Amino acid sequence: MNCTDFLSQLTDYFDGQIPPELLEEVRAHLGECSHCRVVLNTTRQTIEVYRGNEIYDISDDLRERLHSAIMTKCLASKT
Template sequence: MTCTEFIAQLDDLLDNNVAAPLRADLEEHLRGCEHCVITLNTTRKTIEIYRSHEIYELPGELRDRLQKAILAKCRKC
């Protein structure tokens, strides 16, 4: 399984809507792909935060850097 194939199945995996053989393939891919492990964990955490309606306070320095990066990107468009 490739990373692209894994990502294509990510929604179903998160919804626990995959058949056992496909789940085994996805889990096998995760054992050898740190990138997809990070993608899976980050997506799960994002969904958890969104569902809980938690307000996540960014540290001031990070917030400032993020805002500057967004504004710089917008100016280029």
């Protein structure tokens, strides 16, 4: 699993709809990728804010912004 794969599973992860075998891969990736841990924490906090307003949905816009942020960081760390 890479960062792109992780991000594509992020909403399912929070929805609890991720298959157990995939969950293992997600957790393994989180163990080795600090960038995705930051994204996970940020997303969790965002969701909690939304939940407080009884809105529980990760918008495409948010997903897009998270995606570009993480990819920028990952690419920067590799070069």
